[in-house]
Amino acid sequence: MADIDTLSGGIVRLQVAEAEVNNISIRFLDRKNGEPTKGKTSPEMILQQLTTKKGQIIFGLSQLRCKDKLLTKTS
Numbered sequence: 001m002a003d004i005d006t007l008s009g010g011i012v013r014l015q016v017a018e019a020e021v022n023n024i025s026i027r028f029l030d031r032k033n034g035e036p037t038k039g040k041t042s043p044e045m046i047l048q049q050l051t052t053k054k055g056q057i058i059f060g061l062s063q064l065r066c067k068d069k070l071l072t073k074t075s
Helices: 043-049 060-074
Strands: 002-006 012-016
Touching: none
Parallel strands: none
Antiparallel strands: 002 012
């Protein structure tokens, strides 16, 4: 993720961290109590929708895009 600071003179300092994807696992949680439950969609189908793959180096913006894509598919 990124950390943004505005300094004097209109200078912006942006610190970006990157991460390597090690493993992606899909878990379904009950909306009411937050406990694990069985999902209606197969985990394989969800993994196909992700643009982030195992071993890939990711940055903050790609993380947000991936999360947003999943949220719009499941809402």
